[in-house]
Every structure is written in C-alpha cells, then in structure tokens.
Amino acid sequence: MRVTAKTSLTFVAPAAVLALAATVAGLSGCGGAQGVTTGASAPTAITIRHGKEKGEAVPVAAKGGGNPAGGGPVAAAGFGTLKGKVVMQGTPKPLESLTAEAETKAPICAKAGIPNEKLVLGEGNGVANVFIFLAKAPPGVSVPPPPGEPVKFDQKDCRFLPHALIIRADQGLRLLNSDGVTHNTHIYATRSDPFNQAIPPHDAKGLEYQFQKSEAKPIEVKCDIHSWMRAYQLPLDHPWGAVTSPNGEFEIKNVPAGTYKFQVWHEAAGGGGYLDRNLEVTIKPNEVTTKDIPYDVSKLEL
Amino acid sequence: MPATESNFRDVKKVHVVFAVTAVIMLLTTLWMMAADQSREWTGYQRSFEKLQSQKQIAAINSIEKSPQYETSKEELDAKKKAAKEHLESIKPQVDAANKKLAEADRLFDQVSRNVRSVRAYRDKARADFDLAVRDNASQDELKRLQKEFNEKQAIVDTAELDVQAKKADKDAAQAEVKTLNKSLDDANAGLTKLNTDLDLREKALAKLDPTGFSAFKKTIMEWPIINGFNSPLKITQDWLPTLTIQLGMARTARFDRCRSCHVGIDRVEAGNIPSFPMGHPKGEGLSNMVLENKYPNPFGTHPNPDLYLTGASPHPLQRFGCTICHDGQGSGTSFKDASHTPNDPYTSETWHEKHHYASNHFWDTPMQPERLRESTCIKCHHSVVELGVHPTFGASAPKLYKGYNLIKEYGCFGCHEIQGFDGTRPIGPDLRLEPSTEAEAAKIAADPTQIAGTMRKVGPSLRHVGKKLTPEFISYWVEKPDRFRPTTRMPQFFHNSNQDQPDDLLGKRLQPVEIASIAHYLSANTEDYRQARPAEGYEPDATRGKDLFSKRGCLACHSHEAFPDSKATFGPELSRVHSKMRPGEEGFAWVYSWIRDPQAYHPRSKMPNLFLEPYKEGKLEIDPAADIAAFLLQKGPEKFQAPATPKGEFNGTLDELVKLFLAKTLSTADADKVLASRQYPIAKSKIRGDEVELASADGKPVDEKQWQAMRLNYVGRRTISRYGCYGCHDIPNFETARPIGTTLQDWGRKDTSRLAPEHIDEWLEKNKEANGMSMHERVVEAMKAARGGGTATGEFKGDEQEREMRAAYYYNDLTHHGRAGFLWQKLRDPRSYDYLKTETKGYDERLRMPKFPFNEEDVEAISTFVLGLVADPPAKEYLYRPEGPAKARIEGERLLDRYNCVGCHMIDMPEIHYAIEPSEITGSVLQPGDYPASRDLLLKLKPPRKAITGQKQTVKLQGADKLLPVMRFHGLIMNRPDAGDPPEDQEYAYDSWETLDVDGKIVFPASRLLVKKPRLAPGSTPQDGYSVPPRGGDFAQWLVEKLSTTRDLNRQLAWQMAPPPLYKEGIKVQTPWLYQFLREPYRLRQTTVLRMPRFNMSAEEAQTLANYFAAVDNEPFPYQKVPERDPDYLSAQTTQYEKYLGPHNADYLNEGWKVFNGAACINCHSLGGREVKVGDPKKDIRGPNLEYASDRLRPDWLMLWLYSPRWITPYTSMPQVFPKSQSASGDLANYFGGDNGIQAIATRDALVNYHRLMEEGANKKSVAEGATPTPKPEANSRSGEGSPRSRGRQRRPSASSERPTTGGSE
Secondary structure, three states: OOOOOOOOOOOOOHHHHHHHHHHHHHOOOOOOOOOOOOOOOOOOOOOOOOOOOOOOOOOHHHOOOOOOOOOOOOOOOOEEEEEEEEEEEOOOOOOOOOHHHHHHHOHHHHOOOOOOOOOOEOHHHEEOOOEEEEOOOOOOOOOOOOOOOOEEEEEEOOEEEOOEEEEEOOOEEEEEEOOOOOEEEEEOOOOOOOEEEEEOOOEEEEEEEEOOOOOOOOEEEEEOOOOOOEEEEEEEOOOOEEEOOOOOEEEEEEEEOEEEEEEEEOOOEOOOOEEEEEEEEEEOOOOEEEEEEEEEHHHEOO | OOOOOOOOOOHHHHHHHHHHHHHHHHHHHHHHHHHHHOOHHHHHHHHHHHHHHHHHHHHHHHHHHOHHHHHHHHHHHHHHHHHHHHHHHOHHHHHHHHHHHHHHHHHHHHHHHHHHHHHHHHHHHHHHHHHHHHOOOOHHHHHHHHHHHHHHHHHHHHHHHHHHHHHHHHHHHHHHHHHHHHHHHHHHHHHHHHOHHHHHHHHHHHHHOOOHHHHHHHHHHOOOOHHHOOOOOOOOOEEEEEEEEEEOOEEEEEEEOHHHOOOOOOOEEOOOEEOOEEOOOOOOOHHHHHHHOOEOOOOOEOOOOOOEEOOOOOEEHHHHOOHHHHOOOOOOOOOOOOOOOOOOHHHHHHHHHHHOOOOOOOOOOOOOOHHHHHHHHHHOOOOOHHHHOOOOOOOOOHHHHHHHHHHHHHOHHHOOOEOOEEOOEEOOOOEOEOOOOHHHHHHHHHOOOOOOOOEOOOOOOOOOHHHOEOHHHHHHHHHOHHHHOOOOOOOEOOOOOOOOOOOOHHHHHHHHHHHHHHHHHHHHOOOOOOOOOOOOOOOOOHHHHHHHHHHOOHHHOOOOOOOOOOOOOOOOOOOOHHHHEOOOHHHHHHHHHHHHOHHHHOOOOOOOEOOOOOEEEOOEEEOHHHHHHHHHHOOOOOOOOOOOOOOOOHHHHHHHHHHHHHOOOOOHHHHHHHHHHOOOOOOHHHOOOHHHHHOOOOOOOOOHHHHHHHHHHHHHHHHHHHHOHHHOOOOOOOOOOOOOOOOOOOHHHOOHHHOOOOOHHHHHHHOEOOOOOEHHHHHHHHHHHHHOOHHHHOOOOOOHHHHHHHHHHHHHHHHOOOHHHHHHHHHHOHHHHHOOOHHHOOHHHOOOOOEOOOOHHHHHHHHHHHHOOOOOOOOHHHOOOOOHHHHHHHHHHHHHHHOOHHHHOEEEOOEEEEEOOHHHOOOOOOOOOOOHHHHHHHHHHOOOEEOEEEEEEEEEEOOEEEEEEEEEEEEEEEEOOOOOOOHHHOEEEEEEOOOEEEOOEEEOOOOEEEEEHHHEOOOOOOOOOOOEOOEEOHHHHHHHHHHHOOOOOOHHHHHHOOOOOOOOHHHOEOHHHHHHHHHOOOOOOOOOOOOOOEOOOOHHHHHHHHHHHHHHOOOOOOOOOOHHHOHHHHHHHHHHOHHHHHHHOOOHHHHHHHHHOOHHHHOOEOEOOEOOOOOOOOOOOOEOOHHHHHHHEOHHHHHHHHHOHHHHOOOOOOOEOOOOOOOOOHHHHHOHHHOHHHHHHHHHHHHHOHHHHHHHHHHHOOOOOOOOOOOOOOHHHHHHHOOHHHHHHHOOOOOOOOOOOOOOOO
16 A cells, blocks of 8 residues: 655645644644644744745745854755655554553543554554654755744643654753643753753743754653653754654755755664665755655564 | 121012002002992983983973963063163153152161160160169169150150151152062063073083083092092982891891982972983984983883872882882892893893893892882782772782782682781781681681681582582583683693603593592582472473573673673683583572572572562563573583593502502501402591591491492592692581692792702603794794894784793793792693603602693783792881771772672773863853752762863864864763764764863763764774773673663663662762661662672671772761751751741651652652552663662762752753752642752751651651651650650661661761
C-alpha cells in the first residue's frame, strides 16, 4: 500500500499555519482529546512563522532592517517551499496504551487517558511527529532572527504538549504545568546544559529555559516522576525544519533555492532515530517543491 | 776513630746529590700541586661557573631583547624626557621652590641648633635642683632653684614651638618641590623597577665572572696553598650525623661529597622550577647546553624538585644527603671512587672510555643503576603504597610499586616470608601470612613482642575441594595450570627444567605419581561444608542467568567469553568453569552454593556475598544464583586425563617415593620392612609427622586397597609439604606449617658468596632464548647494536633497546655473581640452577620453586622490590610513618586494592585535556533557580581547581596552525561524535564534575563542555575521549554502555543504574554510617541493577575504608559534628522564622517535616515505611529511602544537594525542587510563606533531625498513616526530653534486608 501526499494542500494564511502547528501540538493520534485549540493567541507555531507573519514570501535577507546581521543578501536565486507527507508502508503492531501504568502511579494522571505517542498515524497512514530539517544552515545564507516570543511547552493530563517540537536554539522555551501535580521537566540536551527542575502544579506563568546550542538531532524530554511522559525537541540555529502534522504532512517555507540533504527523524526509527539522513531535495525559487517520504514499517523499533 | 779535617764524603758529590734530590722534590711538589689543581671536581666546578655566567648572559639578553622590555623602556625613557623638558619649561618656578626649600631648611637648622643649647641650660638647672635636694639645701634655696628651672623650661618650650613651626615650613617647601618633580621621579622609579631583575642578574654575573681587581682576587684565591683558605673552588660536603652508614663493623656518620661534582643538583628558581633541567643537548659543549636548556650530569638539577632536595620538599638535601637514596660511596670525590653503577654493559663501556670507570668490588653498597633506582625507597617507605598512589606526587616509584603488587598478587610471601619487624621495630615492608588459626592469632595478639602478619593466602581453600572437582581434574590442573586457564596465577610445579631433561628418567617416572598422590590426598581429606540449595523444583534459566551474570556485578572481577569487551582480571576467568566442575547435580550445587555464600566454602575468600537472593518479578519466582549457575555450567562437564604412567609401573614408583620419604625417619631396612608388611612400626597416636598416614588405627597390617590409599595419602602429604602448596591454599593438616622458602626481608644485602649460581653459564649456553640464540649470543648481538648507535641509527627497533639492554645488564651481573642477575634468572626459570646438578642430588633435594608466568619486565619490577629489602632502616625520624589523614589514605588504598572496590566504582574520575581559546570559556552564572548561598556552599565543598595546565597544543584553526593553552577537567562523557559528521565537526560532549577556575573565571560543575575532536590532547582514547582514564569503574562503564544501548535509556539514566563513582564521597557521607554500610550493606539505591555486596572484611578494615574517603577529601573523621541537631541551632532557626510559624502554631522542625513530606519528595522517595508508588518498575526513578539521610549524609552536602543536585551528580534525575525563581504552590505555599529558599533549609534540618521527629510523631499518630507527625505546640518543649541524638541512634531502617546499626554521630 502506498499513499502519496496531497499536493493540492497549501496553507497561505498565517492563521492556517498556526492552526497546523497547534494541531501538531495537540493531537495524540490515538483518538486522544485535542488539547490545544487553534487561535492566534497560541504561539506554539514552531515552523517558519517568521516572515509569514508579515504576509510576505520574500527573501528574508532582503527585508529592510529585518535582519540584524545585515550581511550580504542571498543570491538572487530566491526562496521556495518544501512540502510533503510522511507515509507509513505496512501495518505496525498496535501499541499498548500507557493509561494502566499511569493509573498505578498517579490516578489523577490517568483520568484523561494516556495514549502511547511513540507512533502516531493519521489519515492515510500519515506519520505524525516526524522531524524534517536541515542539519546546518546553508552556507552564505543569512539566517533570520528567531521570533521574540518564547515557545510554550505545557504539561497537561500528565503528557507533554507538544510531543514533538522544533525550536530556535536562541529562542526561549516557556515551561508550563497545567496539571494539579508536580512535574519535573528534564530536558536531556546533549550540547546545552541539561535542565531538570520541578514545576509546581497549576503553574500558568511557568519558567523559561534557553538552549545554548543547537542539536544535531531531536533530544528527549522526560518527567522523572511520571516515567511515561516523554517529548522530543530539536533546537536549531536556523528556521529550516518542520514537524509533521497528525496526518503526516509538513511544509517548510522560505527555503533558499538550492539542493539540500534533509534529515528525517522519528523517535521510533531504529539506528539512532534517523529515517533518512540524506533526503536530497532541490528547491527552486518561488516554487513549491513536493517531496513524499514513504517508509517501511520494518524501519521501526516498537 | 780520631777526628780529621777530611770529609766523610766528597763534598762536591754530596752537593750534586742534594741538588738533584732538591730538584726532584721540587718537581714532585709541583706535580702534586698540579695534580691537586686539576682534580675532576675542580674541572666541573669551573665549567659550571661558565655555564652559570653564560646562562645569566643569555637571560639578560633575552630580557633586554624582549619586546615588552623594549617597549616599557622606551615608554619610560620618553616619560623621563618629557618630565625633564617640562621641568625645564617651568624653570623659574622650580628654582623658586628650590630656593624656598633651601631657606626653610636653613631656618630649621638654625632653630634646631638653638633648641639644643637652651635644653642644655634647662638640664643644668634640673641638675642644680637635684644636687640641692641631695645636699639638704634650705627650702628657700630649693624654691629659688625650682624657679630657675621653670624659667629655663619656659624658654625650651618656646624654642620647641619654633622648631615645629619651621619644620612645617620645610615640609611644605619639600612637598612643593616633590610635586613639581613627581613625573620625573615616577619615571625613574619605573625604570629602576623594570631593571630590578636585570640588575640582580648583572650582579650575579659580576660575581661569577668578575673583572678587574675582583677577577685578580678570585684567581689568587684559587692558587695552590692559598686555595686552602676559602677558595671559590672547594669540595662540598654534606654531613649527616644521624643518617648513619655501616662501614665494616662500625656505624658512622654519613659524609656525602656528591655535590662537589654535581654542582647544579639543587639549583631551583622561583616556583621550584629546575634552573638547569636535566637532559642531553644535541650539540656539544657548554654553550649548547645553555642554548637548548638541557644539562647533562653532573651539571643538571635534580628532577622533580617538589619531591626532592628543596627545602619545601619532603626530602631536603640538608637532611637526607644523596647516598641514603642512591647508595654509592658518598665520600668519594672522583667518578670512579663514588661507585657509580652503569645501567647496562654498554654504558659501562662508554664510562670506561670517558672516566676510566671500573666497578669497585670493595664498596658494599655501590650506587643503584638507574633501572633499580627505586629500590632504595623502601628503606623508609615501609608501607610502599604512597610510592604508587599519592595525592600530590602521584606515582613516584612506579616500577617498585608494580613489583610490590606482583608479589602480593602472586602470593610470593606464601613461601618467602618478608618480615617487616625486628620484634616490634619496623625494618621494612611487611608481607607475611596472617595467622592460620584463631588460636595462633590470639597468641600473637597477646604477645607484646610480636606483630601478626596480615596477608591472606592467595589461592582458594582446598579443604572441601573434593566437593568441587574430580581427582582427575585436580591432577590435570596441578600438572600444568595454564594449560586449562592461560591467565591463571597458579605457577607450574611440574615439567620444569630440572624434571623434564631428556635423560632424566627419574623425573619422568616420579612426576605422575607425585601428581596423582596430591590429587588423592586432597580428595580423600575433603571435609564437608554447609551447601545452599535452590528451592525444590526451581528450574534455572541459563539465558536469564547470562543477563544476571552481566548485571549483578560478576564482571567487575571476572571475565567470560560471552562478554568479550569486559576484561576484569581480579578473579579467575570463568569461560571454562563448566568443564572442570564435578559432573551433574554435585557441580551445580557447588556453584550455586559458592555464589550464594562464598564464605561458607572459604572463610577467607575475597569473593563478596552478592545478595543473590530469590525475588519475584510479577508472579515469576527468580533465583538469580541458580540462573547464573545454570549459565556458567550450561556447556557441561568435560573429562580430564591425569598424567599417565606406563601400566604396571605405578605401584612400583609409588613404593619408590614412599621409601624415599620414609628413609628420612626410618632406616632403609625398616622402610623396606614397612613396605613389605603394610604395617608401620609405631602406633598411630605416637606419630607426629606425615607418617601418620601410613599407620592404621589398630596398628595391624591392612589390605592391598587400603594400603594403596594410605601410600598415596602419605606421598601426597609429603609432596604437598615439599612443594609448600599450603603457602597459597588452605589444606587440611597444614594449619601450622611454616613457609618453605628463604625469607626475603634482607635479601637485598644477601652475601653474594652465598648465592649458588652453579652451572648457570652452561645452562644459558645450552638453553635458547625466545629469539633462538643463547643468552650469551643475545647479549653479544645487543652490544653490537648498541655500539652501532642503538635506536638512533635503527640498530634497535621500537622498545628493543630497553629490552635487550635490560637482559644484557642482568646477564652481565649474573656472570659476575651479583644479586640482581641471580634473582633475574631465578624468576625467569627457577629450576635452571639445577642444571647438571640433579645427577648428584637426591630427588627430594632438587629445587622446588615453581615457574611463574613473569615476563622480563615483571622480573625487573619484582627485583626492584626485593633488592630494596635490606632490613637496614635509618634512624626512626627518617621513616615515613604518617598519622591522621595521610595514614588513612595509605591504609585505605591498600583495601581498595584488596577488595577490588575499583572494579565497580570510579575512585578518580577520568580527565579530559583539550586546547581552548580562552575567550571560548565564559564563567558560569547563577541560573534563575540558583541561590547565592548555594554558590558559596559549592565553592566550599568543591573548591575550584585550576583548569589551565600551562601546556600548549597546536591546533588547526581555519587552516592555520595555532598554539593554544590546554585545559583539563574531571568529567564523564555524555555524547560521542557522530561518525557521519566530517572529522572537523566531530564533537564530544562532557559533563564536568568539578568546579573549575579557568583563568579566574569560575565554571560550575555539570556544565556541558563540548570538545571538537581535533582539540583533544594527543593520546586521548578514541572511544571515550579521556586523556587520563578513570581510576576504577571499568564495570560501571561497561554496564552503562550495555544499558544505554537499549532503547529506553539515555546515558544519564544508565549511570543511575550502575555503581556510582565515589568522587568526593568524603564530603557526602558520615563516616560512622559508611562503616556500618560496609559491614552490613543494605539496598540503598532503588535504581541500580545490582546492589552493594557484603565484603569479607574485618571491622577494623571497614573503619579504615570509611576513614579513607573522609581523608581523601580533607573532611573530619571518624566522627562528624552535626550542628543542625544542636538545640541552640534549632531554637535560633525557630526565632528566625517565627513569623511563619505563628499561624500554624507549629515549631520549626515540624514545619520542615511537612515540607519534605510534601508531594515533591515522596513522588520518588520512600519515607517512614511508606513506599513510593511505582508505575513501571523498570522505568520509574526511585530515590533512596529518606529515613537513611539523617545518619548517612553530611548536612552541608545535603543542603547543596537540595539546592542544586546537578552540581554534585551531573547525571542525577533528582530535580531542582526548591528553585529560587519559583515560589511554592499548592499545599507547600502554606509553609514558610511559600519561600523556596527557607523551605530548602527547613527540609534539610528536618531530614537531619529525622529520628527526633519520628519519635515525637509516633506518640501521637503513626507516620505511615498520615503525612505528618502531629506538630508540637512549642519548640522548647523538646529540650527537656533528653538528647535527641541518643534516641536517634536507636532508630533502625525497616525495609527488606538486614539492617545496620546506626553509628553514633559525634
């Protein structure tokens, strides 16, 4: 069986991008409740929001004064968009829900149910929570600054929201706790100082963590008190990466034209999580390049 | 005979004779003077003077030419010039000021003079008055005189006032002049300061190389006769009256004149840096030495001035001299007379050419050659350990330490006693077996003139060996142990060079019977012991056993082919253990019982009790010991063949041996009779010796079968006795047997005429070395290569020169009947001294020392130790006998080795060295969650260490080579480079474990340090990127690798499941707790996959080890103060936080109790009988039970842990529970105003006072039922209840395993 991406799917309006990102954050894929609703107030958008906010699909470097680096503008080649869908081939074995485990440890956690998010499949066998990103910013391209606002990272119903997240390394990460129990957010960064601090119940203000360095691949976030809680975060020093939506779709905008090797990573994949380390894609200026990524269930370690 | 005018001899002739003898005398005198003037040492001293002056000149030049100096000088000169010009421009003003000063000065002088004269008048008036009083003058007269005095005094007062005024005028004028001249004065002062070093050097130079009159004076002082009066060239003598030396029959003060030639030996510069670093310059001549800054003997400075010669070192020259360490003839003043010893025959040749060197046989203690130099250290360092491991000096005598460890490992002392005491007077290192029975131990303990040995026998007990092995295997093993297990330490007693010569038919015939009799004796005399058994019907699972074998710690000491990357060698290699065990149930029962309870089988075994108790996983019952036994035995037993004897010969040969041994006690005829009659002539009860085996209980003849067994037993017992097997093994009936070998405590001074090299030359000629040559040919080849230039010209490859020259040295020494050579060959092939001797010796007189698997390097290490055993200790004050922490460290180090603590635990963390650009390191800042108080505590508990090593490393940066400083830190690897990245991007990530001081910038522990691969210091291990490997913890690292490759574990979590590093353990645990824990360990960490085993150690040893950790970290031991339990402290805290306590009507401790009972702690920690709720036991993190914290942890450590756990253990899952940036929420908001900082302190205090709180709460309400004990209304109501600490002592932890008794805490 092979399902290809719907090439017609395009989001243009900024609100729609936010909606996509918020859905990424909210969906469990196992029939779990949607935790975060769409809305402009939810800055959980994680991809390429920069530039789109201004409603212009023009080269970032060319924006007047928008780039503090002010370095040489990118070659006139321009920018394009990469989009596509990650699709599972074959049928994986069903995962056990984590609710029973949560029930034993802290009944309050189990109320909303704890889906197993190790593999979340959406419509048409699309794989959610796949990271598609460039390992490094293309040389000679001036990297737009990160959004000023920190990304929110919540703990709700004893789950991390969102489960998979791309963030700019120099952007803040605001850690919240919507639950009535203490969580400790343990960020197992490999290149930045790890973070491990208890977040008290109902902490809506939260506290801010800042990665010091980008990572080569997504890192784990865990709560040591509730051992099933797990999320993945990828701090990058550039904006060219995305996490697939619950349906397995992704879109990376404003990619400088050129040929790149994208990294494709998923938590359940064997071999360090890489599905593909050399996904070669050519981005043409002002065009939408579509790349579908099928992969076989045998690549998973469940 | 009448007197005559004539001369007796012809005057003319006599004159000639006189003239000639006078001339001869004169010439002889001149020759004597010339010879005296040109003695070796004067030449060296003159050369050294030249070296010094050249060095000074070079230093002066380098200072003057350095850009800093030039710029500073230019700047200052310019300033000076500008100042002068400025003064010139304001000349009228300056002149006026000077004039004013001169005038003020004149006036001041004037009034000063005046005041002196009026004071004289006043003094005269005073004297007049005094005289009048003496002469009883009238009252009127007295009054008049007093008035006169008063007048004069008034004049003085006025004058003095005037002086003060004039002085003020003068000072003002002076200040004005000074202000005007300030810029010039500053410039001059700067120049003087800049030139200080130069001036000093120039002065020194002038002294060394004087000119003009001084040069003339110096030359005169060196003239003959005049040089008897304080000449600059003279013999330097160190007189050491208390460091005596044995000369023939007398002990006398030591005179070391070594410094007469070794002139630069003690020259150091500021910071204890050698002024004349030892080395061999490539170029010839003195100027090259200065140029390359390498100085050969005798000009060089002694290496390692921190340890030797300097006043600040432990061996100052004035106190120790030279020959106490180096040996040699200290009074000698020539190269030859000093009894130098060459390091190899080639050096000997070159010395002969250069210095006419020849070995001096008449000096008892010639200098040690370089290769054996470390041997003399043990004259004073009887405990040896400090020479291998030392916090300041590292391994100062590594070769000696290696030899010492080899002796301990192979148990040489089982046969060769090394007695460290003469009565109770220490004479050297002590390596003796411990008393073998309790009765003997008690006897020695009661005798004030004896000190008991401490070493355990190195081999396993053979008391119950029949339960473990078949006689066939014992025979097979004894014949050639390394055939079964190549890594074994058991030496080879049979088939050696004095048993297996082709024409030695006797040896061939007797050996199999000897071996069979040993096996028979051991099997027949096996005693029963209590065996543990798995539960009835339990079915062991070998696959699970394999997993348990790897996780439960077996691999910390043993290796097994199923785990090829684990290479522990402390215990035997276990891959083939299945093949040797008794087949079937018996073998399984033995292994099961052994791993469940090793001491039941062997009371002195070092194998610990691993607590392999059965447990349940869900409904599944698991007996780990049974599973592990099944894994070890799964390949099943093998059959082994005892060495064969031609059929029909066995009994005859057995008789031959019986007769051989019996003939020592009976006559040959009687022995024959015994053999013929199968009856021993003496009653069994009356026999003292081994012959008891031949006597039947009733004294009657026995049947053939019994006789066979009795004969085998007898020969076996005699053979064991002859070979001294009981030196390493516990064997029935040998409890009181004495070691069979020569004692070694003074072997280093053994009379060489008593060594018996016998036909060793012939043996070495006949027996071929590894390279196919005879020893002689090997040495001839080596000498040829050395003369050809050695390694430098490619004559030797790799480390060949070292190896071949070593062989040459010992061979040469052996042929000259030296001790070193004798020992060398003895250790290489112990029986070779029997070559062509067996023909004329009885079989039982043949040499018995077995052959050990030592290589030539090992042999040299052992020789270094043994040759240092001279039993000639210097005066007591020179012996190194530390007390306090230093002693605790040494004793502790010994135990770390003895029990292989380092198999599991890292004692020293690994170190990473890498090149940095100083700007890359930014100092750490407190994060929003951190308290300033926690920073202070951190700096106290983990003081910053200087991270910049001072070394430099060349690194390619953007294509260009750059020399960067090297930084070091202790830490663990957290992420390895991705092999897919380009080499220059490959990056290691580490967690630093210590506080670092990087050029004044403080870097906190747990900082993630990223190191690009090319930046790592050369020589780092590629796998871990460690420049200095960790000390110990191989198993922990192995386990972390194994665990972290499974999906659900990252390295941080894997580390929490492995044995923890014992880094800074001393700042953490209370010593009494550690003592108890070592004696009776309980399950402390819930996350580890294994638990601390119980070692077979005495109470004294546990105490020593507990003290060790405190001593290492400079913490007090054995007892600690816990001021947080002091009622005064608690009432002060109560007062301080009173405003928070009011609303609850609570006291401080109870309030703290509520905080630590809050959700934050009990999510992970069990407490007061309440277990943590567990979701998934494999994934859930659980901390130690908090009820142990009170006795276990030191309060400061606990405080820092609560503030910022990652600073102590970077990989911990313990979160920062009380961050400064947050205030407490939920229930916790009610306590201490929700202030996290106070809550942290209160939690610590409540934990420290845990027992007190439990006791108080227990009266009201069980803690297990609710979260809090009922608070007391008043804080001070406690003080009347007696000492809380004494109550605390009675509390016991109450979980599964056996509990320790808690130590006192004062």
